[in-house]
Amino acid sequence: METSPYLAGPFALGTFSAGAGPRFPGLVAGDRVLDLSAHAPTTRALLERWDDVLPLLHEAAGEWRPLDELRVHAPVEPRQILQSGANYRTHVIDLAVAHEPANGRPAEQVRAEVAAMMDRRVAEDQPYVFIGLPSSVTGPYDDVVIPSWCTKPDWELELAAVIGRPAFRVSQDAALTHVAAYTIANDVTARELVFRRDMPEIGTDWLRAKNAPTFTPLGPYLVPAAFLDPGDLQVTLKLNGEVMQDESTKDMIFDVARLVSYASQTVELLPGDLVLTGSPAGNGLHHGRLLRDGDVMEGTITGLGTQRNRCRDER
Template sequence: MATLAQPVGPFALGTFSAPDGDPFPGLLARERVLDLGSALDWAPSGVRDVLERWEETLPVLHALAADDGLAWQPLDGLRVHAPVEPRQVFQSGANYRQHVIDLEVAHRSPDDPRTVAQARAEAAAMMDRRAAEDMPYVFIGLPSAITGPYDDVVLPAWARQPDWELELAAVIGRPAYRVSVEEALSYVAGYTIANDLTDRAGVFRRDMKAIGTDWLRSKNAPGFTPLGPWLVPAGSIADPGDLRVTLTLNGETMQDESTKDMLFDVARLVSYASASARLLPGDLLLTGSPAGNGMHWGRLLRDGDVMAGTITGLGVQRTRCVKETP
């Protein structure tokens, strides 16, 4: 059964299924869902198909959302899956100023001679340099890590420090290659919520420090990226640079920050990623995690924990952690 957390705007997109049915692309409006595989004459098999024809289909979706005479079904009772299956996942790291400063302090080695104040000052100076040099940090994630917004998250037995990272995710609506910052947002179809789980113990390669980070092991276990619940069209979001990102753990607020704290905004990230790679419809661009992760609180994820994440206008995802069974 879906959690009735409605998005902003006249409609959103999602992927749904009846209890014993196959997933289908759906239009969500006023707690009702319309099967787009039947409602659109070209029968898309998934939300990514809709995004492949986004510009021509968007006006049709608006008209469908306003038509009460169609074969709507209640959201309550449907299973909600991740809203889109991307071909590529681009992830921005170290993009929230306060988050980076907190992690710099949390990851200090026991023999680090710096005081907490010195470590924070050095991290702040580093963020200032990055902003001045205009160089975002973007790496690649795996689509196989994505799971639904209400699915259980399996904590692998090898993950010693599993942590949460609630993030705003931009969903690409048309091919983007070498686009300017000024035009970048026109390539974004909409936004959704991603929780980019990370095993902090696996982030850095301690066997060979020159290698740096190991994002494959630390971030890409199956189900380590709960996504959704909805894809909200960009036109319904007044300013992606002014949204509230909030995560609670067992009802206690851990993350509560505005996207205003991002070092590089969505337009800059899309432009930067497209300078090297060709972004495709349905691709995700995760914009980084704000402050308030488990490393900051000294409290990592464990069996039975329940995370609830929300971003202004995008709904709520709720996932339960379960330990891996042999």
């Protein structure tokens, strides 16, 4: 098999369709796709047998189809999405400064206080994980629809870990053995709804802020975990061709293993589930430039390919 210049390793998995035909799981190698529906109806079904399936994929054979003749859908339909908040140091500091009122604390004071807070989090070993809805997932080249009520839509490009083996109360040392693959997720956020001003004692409203339909572009593909190191990948988002996010996963506060282990202490993670690892610095709120009708977001992570989504105001 030839290796794609955009993907780590010799192949990846995805979900495809030809025209209006049914969706099918496919093996991607270079610019061609092998239909795997004879082996399983979905990529999630393949992940449920991942330990047996992965060795077979190296020897897969059959009739290959040109990739450019197929529509690429979100690569997997997760049962559960676990999302990580405040997991990149620079991002957390930038957001804290951006959210500070005009007559509030000086920026340097905010930066120092937030940096101290993150040092405490590391010492206490407590990631911040919350729940996302699978209904927010859309394809890697589909439109992101901005709801009429959303006034501050923002981007958050993230590395997503895809579960293979079920994981329940796994240790940090064992956590990565439960990760089958990695993919790209853009955790689009309605910034004006993150904090409930009417109930500050309750805190954040993740339901409305992050879970509108199409708010989680996913893919394009699932790249097997054996093909890359999640600890040193470049996460880059361009808005209309201009670089907005460009940060290494080295800036994570808690790594993939810690996040998977932490989430699994409460939730049984199932094949196909996603663990989003948080957004690096460079969001729209930081740049003072939020999403508008017609904007094009292009998100790339080292070895995982590129997703491209146009924003469309539903009005």
